[in-house]
Amino acid sequence: MEMINLTIDNKSLVVKKGTTLLEAASSIGIDVPTLCHMHLHDMNIENKPGGCRVCVVEVKGRRNLAPACCTEVADGMEISTHSMRAVNARRTIVELILSDHPADCLICAKSGKCDLQNIAHHLGIREIHYQGEQSHYREDTSPAIIREIDKCILCRRCETMCNEVQTVGVLSTINRGFEAVVSPAFEMNLDHSSCTYCGQCVAVCPTAALTEVDETGAVIRALSDPTKTVIVQTAPAVRAALGEEFGMEAGSLVTGKMAAALRRLGFDHVFDTDFAADLTIMEEGTELLGRLNKYLAGDKEVKLPILTSCCPAWVKFFEHHFPGMKDIPSTARSPQQMFGAIAKTYLAEKMAVKREDLVVVSIMPCVAKKYESSRDEFAVDGNPDVDYALTTRELAQIINLANIDFKSLPDEEFDNPMGESTGASVIFGTTGGVIEAAVRTAYEVQTGKTLERLDFEELRGMEGLRKATIDFDGLPINIGIAHGLGNARKLLEEIKAGNSEFHAIEIMSCPGGCIGGGGQPYHHGDVEILKKRQKAIYAEDKNKSIRKSHENPYIKKLYDEFLGEPMSEKAHHLLHTEYFDRS
Amino acid sequence: MPKIKLAENTINQIKEICAQFDNQEGELINVLHQVQNKLGYLPAEVQEVIAKELKMSLAKVYGVVTFYSFFTMLPQGEHPISICMGTACYVRGAEQVLTEFKRQLNIEVGQTSPDGKFSLSSLRCVGACGLAPVVTVGEKVYGRVSPQQVSKIIAEYQQGCPSEAKSA
Numbered sequence: 001m002e003m004i005n006l007t008i009d010n011k012s013l014v015v016k017k018g019t020t021l022l023e024a025a026s027s028i029g030i031d032v033p034t035l036c037h038m039h040l041h042d043m044n045i046e047n048k049p050g051g052c053r054v055c056v057v058e059v060k061g062r063r064n065l066a067p068a069c070c071t072e073v074a075d076g077m078e079i080s081t082h083s084m085r086a087v088n089a090r091r092t093i094v095e096l097i098l099s100d101h102p103a104d105c106l107i108c109a110k111s112g113k114c115d116l117q118n119i120a121h122h123l124g125i126r127e128i129h130y131q132g133e134q135s136h137y138r139e140d141t142s143p144a145i146i147r148e149i150d151k152c153i154l155c156r157r158c159e160t161m162c163n164e165v166q167t168v169g170v171l172s173t174i175n176r177g178f179e180a181v182v183s184p185a186f187e188m189n190l191d192h193s194s195c196t197y198c199g200q201c202v203a204v205c206p207t208a209a210l211t212e213v214d215e216t217g218a219v220i221r222a223l224s225d226p227t228k229t230v231i232v233q234t235a236p237a238v239r240a241a242l243g244e245e246f247g248m249e250a251g252s253l254v255t256g257k258m259a260a261a262l263r264r265l266g267f268d269h270v271f272d273t274d275f276a277a278d279l280t281i282m283e284e285g286t287e288l289l290g291r292l293n294k295y296l297a298g299d300k301e302v303k304l305p306i307l308t309s310c311c312p313a314w315v316k317f318f319e320h321h322f323p324g325m326k327d328i329p330s331t332a333r334s335p336q337q338m339f340g341a342i343a344k345t346y347l348a349e350k351m352a353v354k355r356e357d358l359v360v361v362s363i364m365p366c367v368a369k370k371y372e373s374s375r376d377e378f379a380v381d382g383n384p385d386v387d388y389a390l391t392t393r394e395l396a397q398i399i400n401l402a403n404i405d406f407k408s409l410p411d412e413e414f415d416n417p418m419g420e421s422t423g424a425s426v427i428f429g430t431t432g433g434v435i436e437a438a439v440r441t442a443y444e445v446q447t448g449k450t451l452e453r454l455d456f457e458e459l460r461g462m463e464g465l466r467k468a469t470i471d472f473d474g475l476p477i478n479i480g481i482a483h484g485l486g487n488a489r490k491l492l493e494e495i496k497a498g499n500s501e502f503h504a505i506e507i508m509s510c511p512g513g514c515i516g517g518g519g520q521p522y523h524h525g526d527v528e529i530l531k532k533r534q535k536a537i538y539a540e541d542k543n544k545s546i547r548k549s550h551e552n553p554y555i556k557k558l559y560d561e562f563l564g565e566p567m568s569e570k571a572h573h574l575l576h577t578e579y580f581d582r583s
Numbered sequence: 584m585p586k587i588k589l590a591e592n593t594i595n596q597i598k599e600i601c602a603q604f605d606n607q608e609g610e611l612i613n614v615l616h617q618v619q620n621k622l623g624y625l626p627a628e629v630q631e632v633i634a635k636e637l638k639m640s641l642a643k644v645y646g647v648v649t650f651y652s653f654f655t656m657l658p659q660g661e662h663p664i665s666i667c668m669g670t671a672c673y674v675r676g677a678e679q680v681l682t683e684f685k686r687q688l689n690i691e692v693g694q695t696s697p698d699g700k701f702s703l704s705s706l707r708c709v710g711a712c713g714l715a716p717v718v719t720v721g722e723k724v725y726g727r728v729s730p731q732q733v734s735k736i737i738a739e740y741q742q743g744c745p746s747e748a749k750s751a
Contacts, residue, residue, distance in 0.1 A: 163640060163642075163643070168640075169641065169643065170640070172642035172646040174642070174646045174650070175649045176649070176650045183642070184642055185627075185640075185642040185644070186645060
């Protein structure tokens with residue numbers, strides 16, 4: 001490996017050839033400000049179009065300033081990261097960006113979390129010396145994501161996520177010069193495109209050009225309506241990230257405080273999506289074993305591998321890109337939708353509340369859940385099973401609004417019957433978790449034996465594509481795991497070509513799974529935060545007294561009192577769904 | 584998403600062109616050139632076929648089509664007229680030439696005359712700055728064009744294509 005000698009701010013250093021000036025500076029603790037640049041280490045995702053020029057540094061002997069993010073080191077370079085010339089240029093650049101940016105920071109959805117605002121603050125910009133025309137573009141509202149293009153700084157981060165990571169290919173920069181905008185093909189609105197609403201564009205957008213649809217107002221109105229019974233469910237990944245919104249360390253588990261906060265907000269019952277995740281395992285696991293046993297009995301028509309179906313962005317992805325394979329994923333609805341369907345039937349009856357007077361709110365790490373809850377098939381006579389799906393960030397917003405001091409809340413429990421859950425359901429929040437939960441139940445149902453070891457380390461991790469073979473008492477079950485839709489696409493191509501070795505595949509759209517969902521607190525490109533959230537999820541699983549979905553006593557009761565058995569006609573009607581060709 | 588309405592034959596022509604470039608994503612611009620050459624313009628449905636053949640996103644194809652002024656999504660006239668508005672041509676009076684074309688043809692930039700004979704566009708530099716201001720009609724390049732010459736150029740094409748007449 002060729003090594004390069006250079007100095008940065010008068011400090012000598014030796015780095016590998018091919019290192020960028022930004023990486024070299026960072027290796028000796030010098031932080032060059034960046035704006036468009038984004039590097040998600042470990043996931044091999046880097047966005048460095050060199051477009052914003054905020055990271056320019058002075059190179060001795062070079063005529064112009066060099067963008068540190070995309071200039072490689074060369075022998076003998078003498079770099080100054082904060083010479084008068086570099087700093088002045090940086091300020092000019094940011095002023096120019098601000099000159100074509102709405103100055104509504106005080107009321108902006110991203111205020112306090114905006115990378116552009118941060119950098120303007122960091123550079124001490126108090127005046128914008130440039131005044132000229134501002135670019136304008138129509139606002140685009142979809143069921144989940146809002147595009148407010150006037151706030152776009154053309155950093156291309158969303159484009160990288162949409163094209164390279166997710167291979168969804170909806171967003172691209174179109175037109176040129178002052179007219180350039182990031183847009184779907186033919187400037188169509190998102191809801192006409194093949195956007196999956198995964199929200200990874202929202203997760204990385206430095207400004208408020210891309211945000212989730214804000215439903216906090218509607219939820220607050222429902223909470224203050226005395227004629228409504230308002231219940232809430234919280235997804236597994238939320239408890240491992242919500243604390244960050246209140247300044248807590250990444251990876252803090254706030255399950256109890258979250259339940260307490262929701263109760264103080266006025267929800268009539270505080271339930272848990274984890275309960276529905278256990279229910280998902282009962283249905284999906286039964287479906288898996290059904291298909292597997294048919295296959296083992298010699299039925300060559302049976303569709304294998306079975307694919308998980310909890311992730312709404314993933315569902316929309318295959319409906320658009322692989323419609324010919326829509327009979328391969330499990331027909332099981334996602335936990336959010338199973339919860340809604342059970343709440344508005346079984347629970348409503350138990351509580352003697354009319355369907356239309358029961359409002360189901362879900363707290364999700366996800367932007368696509370807003371879209372999922374709006375799908376026609378998840379409503380009865382126009383009344384949706386889930387009325388509102390808030391992101392983790394939106395929940396934090398209403399907690400703040402209610403003056404709740406989150407950090408000093410006591411730990412409280414969820415309500416029953418739909419608040420009881422197992423360790424298996426908690427791990428739904430991370431890549432590998434759904435399939436591990438399914439294995440814990442499927443193993444015992446299939447073999448009739450008690451599983452000795454519950455931690456399937458071989459299914460865990462952060463690799464984008466993973467595989468493992470689990471021994472079902474002499475029967476080897478091949479399992480595939482993909483997170484990030486680009487990785488999912490690879491497995492789908494294999495299945496299409498007929499070379500898939502797997503019996504079951506878990507797919508989550510967001511890198512890291514739901515812990516890295518588009519609705520989670522912004523991680524600003526720090527993958528360490530995702531790892532900490534993942535650790536928290538597994539810790540919660542370990543702490544649970546029951547760790548297998550089929551042992552959840554309230555799930556057993558639900559089948560006894562209401563559903564009969566997994567895959568029964570009633571279960572089919574309420575807990576399963578169908579998919580559509582959207583190509 | 585608009586549905587493909589192209590004739591089978593047209594789709595095959597596009598596929599053939601893509602195949603000539605080994606369906607390589609990196610050949611997009613060449614493919615677009617050839618397809619526009621053949622069909623005259625690049626409507627949405629055509630871009631969909633190209634995106635599929637080159638296995639790239641439709642948004643990216645559209646991004647390239649809208650970036651380069653040479654590519655057009657609107658049907659062109661029989662004789663597409665382009666006036667260079669690059670720096671050299673502009674300072675030597677291209678704008679007056681353009682105004683004269685607009686006046687005589689009674690159309691705006693981006694439009695086609697009602698009889699389908701002429702369409703008008705402006706472009707940025709054809710690389711013949713020494714001949715500024717430059718006008719192209721189809722493949723033919725006219726240099727040092729003055730507003731007074733405009734009627735003569737238009738007349739040349741009203742009786743049919745002069746270059747064809749010459750070669751015959």
